[in-house]
Amino acid sequence: MTRRGKPSSARDRLLRGIIAGALLLVSVVVLVPILNLVALSFSDPGRVAEVRGLTIVPKGFSTVNYRVLAANPLFVRSVLNSLFITVTGTAINLVLTSMAAFALTRNSLPGRRFFMILVVTVMVLEPGLIPEYLVVKKIGLMNSLWSVILYKAVNVYYLIILMRFFEEVPVSFIEAARVDGAGYGTILWRIMLPLAKSALATLGLFYGVYHWNEYFRASIYLSEPTKYPLQLVLRQFVVLKDNTTLVGSGAMFSYDEAARLNYEGLQASTIVVAMLPVLIVYPLILKYYTKGVMEGGVKE
Amino acid sequence: MKAKPALAPPGARLPDRTVLLLLLAPALVYFAVYHLWPIAGMVMAFQDYRIVGPSRFAGLKHFRTLFSSPAFLDVLRNTLIISSMKIILFFPLPIVFALMVNELRSMFLRKFVQATAYLPHFLSWVVIAGVWISFLSPGTGGANQLRGVFGLPPVDYMTSKGHIRWVLFASETWRSMGWDSIIxxxxxxxxxxxxxxSADMDGASPLQKMRYVTLPELVPTMVTVFILNLGFFLNAGFDQVFNMMNDSVISVIDILDTYVYRIGLLNMQYSFSTAASLFKGLIGLVLILSTHAASKRVTGKGLW
Structure with a gap:
């Protein structure tokens, strides 16, 4: 267990205790504000005033906030929009990124040097917001979910990561397949993608989180609230404190319910729903991406 | 076999080069439409953009307006201050965090601390702003509850000009300290x-081992991270500022990207806004190319 050979002295143990304590404090600082909102969202609306900033256990228990959200057509719509953007966007990301990474790592690709220069250009030159906005307008994607889906169809950094991965596949694998008469399409599909499964899973998770969290392009390209993704509705409601878009639009709830509602609780539950998919895939992210780092300690 | 010519027999197929180009094509179309076309469009910084009809050449007019505008100079100063806080003050924190995690003997504790510390990196800035606005709220927020314990009066952090930059720094640390420690x-x-x-055989104390073994081994990583961050110096964190900004504090945290957004999309000054983008883009390009060169020279590894 002990890495440094010598039995640890009392002073060492004290130091280690202080370090462990300080790190636990970091965890507490990360978790408490989040758990506080979870507690707020499940608290009885009548008792929300009792929930202080450091409370992490709900006061009373009620799912009314979530029921109100589930009954709100705009909210439900925004969750569906976000899911559609995330699933479609990630699928497009993975297909385009892996096809391009494969092509760019083949020596027989004509003009390969030119294409690599293009990739680096895309990486270092950032187009201005307005020119990009005008292009989206010109290609007719304004007020379409596709403007948001296609905005980051290929992330250049991820493309390069996948290229590094493909470069490490032994050439003999590919040559053997070519001898057997396989074309590049078959090689990509049958050899490269299966070998890159965990890399693709990692990229897919990162792309997916990116799409789920996207709100800015949606805010400039989409004009109808029924097309908004959840993060944008959340921004309107929580950051801009605009209660009318989400809550005030039409007969969302009965008069009784509206009177009983507490905005703080409702805002908290909107935040919780917006975090939920990320929390669900988070264990997978830890598994694929940080596995090496997390388990490095065991191998000592 | 009487297969029609269109149905190629198993051996014959599209030439390899065609297949490769076809595989690359969708990504190329994307780069052309979403990157190259808008980059070409930045020429409007030198024009007076008109929605209908050809735009007129305007020379450096918009740049002169930009540099003589006090608002722009304030924005530039805010960007530099916020970036410096995030790059220089923040810099040691992930290193200290990594060194501390590395000392943990309990695997359970180690996994727990890592899993919690990496989490905020995956939350959107909208969610983080929501979490922080709630945590810092003067009435019921956790921060002011803590101040109350020490008998201090509540502070409305989100609307206080004196505090808001530190709120940006703290929330950036909250989000990134763990994640940035991974490297x-x-x-x-x-x-x-x-x-x-061998340090043990020389009778080195834990602190001496830290000073003479661990830190020197970390120096190349520190150099790489630091110069990579310098390349993005003018970014200062659009999403964060955009979601934490309000009218009370806009004068101290309005940065280049939020300024470009406001004058461009809200005030519709397309050419003027693009001049500001182009200025930022050019400085950014110089920074990235020089940090790339510096990184290659110091560590042998560049950005690409």
Missing amino acids: YLAALMRISPSLYE
């Missing part, structure tokens, strides 16, 4: 145990 943890794992063994 250092990975570097720590690579240090050869034999170095520590």
Whole structure:
């Protein structure tokens, strides 16, 4: 267990205790504000005033906030929009990124040097917001979910990561397949993608989180609230404190319910729903991406 | 076989080069439409953009307006201040965090601390702003509850000009300290145990081992991270500022990207806004190219 050979002295143990304590404090600082909102969202609306900033256990228990959200057509719509953007966007990301990474790592690709220069250009030159906005307008994607889906169809950094991965596949694998008469399409599909499964899973998770969290392009390209993704509705409601878009639009709830509602609780539950998919895939992210780092300690 | 010519027999297929180009084509179309076309469009910084009809050449007019505008100079100053806080003050935190995590003996504790510390990196800035606005709220927020314990009066952090930059710094730390420590943890794992063994034989204390073994081994990683961050100096964190900004504090945290957004999309000054983008883009390009060169020289690894 002990890495440094010598039995640890009392002073060492004290130091280690202080370090462990300080790190636990970091965890507490990360978790408490989040758990506080979870507690707020499940608290009885009548008792929300009792929930202080450091409370992490709900006061009373009620799912009314979530029921109100589930009954709100705009909210439900925004969750569906976000899911559609995330699933479609990630699928497009993975297909385009892996096809391009494969092509760019083949020596027989004509003009390969030119294409690599293009990739680096895309990486270092950032187009201005307005020119990009005008292009989206010109290609007719304004007020379409596709403007948001296609905005980051290929992330250049991820493309390069996948290229590094493909470069490490032994050439003999590919040559053997070519001898057997396989074309590049078959090689990509049958050899490269299966070998890159965990890399693709990692990229897919990162792309997916990116799409789920996207709100800015949606805010400039989409004009109808029924097309908004959840993060944008959340921004309107929580950051801009605009209660009318989400809550005030039409007969969302009965008069009784509206009177009983507490905005703080409702805002908290909107935040919780917006975090939920990320929390669900988070264990997978830890598994694929940080596995090496997390388990490095065991191998000592 | 009487297969029609269109149905190629198993052996015959599209030439390899065509297949490769076809595989690359969708990504190329994307780069052309979403990157190259808008980059070409930045020429409007030198024009008076008109929605209908051809735009007129305007020379450096918009740049002159930009540099003589006090608002722009304030924005530039805010950007530099906020970026410096995030790059220089923040810099040691992930290193210290990684060194501390590396000292943990309990695997459970180690996993728990890492899993919690990396989490905020995956939350959107909208969610983080929501969490922080709630935590810092003057009435019921956790921060002011803590102040109350020490008998201090409540502070409305989100609307206080004196505090808001520190709110940006603190929330950036909250989001990124754990995640940014990963690269250092990975570097720590690579240090050869034999170095520590020989330090032990020389009777080195834990602090001496830290000073003479661990830190020198981390220096290349520190250099890489630092110069990579410099390349993005003018970014200062659009999403964060955009979601934490309000009218009370806009004068101290309005940065280049939020300024470009406001004058461009809200005030519809397309050409003027693009001049500001182009200025930022050019400085950014110079920074990235020089940090790339610096990184290559110092560590042998560039950005690409």
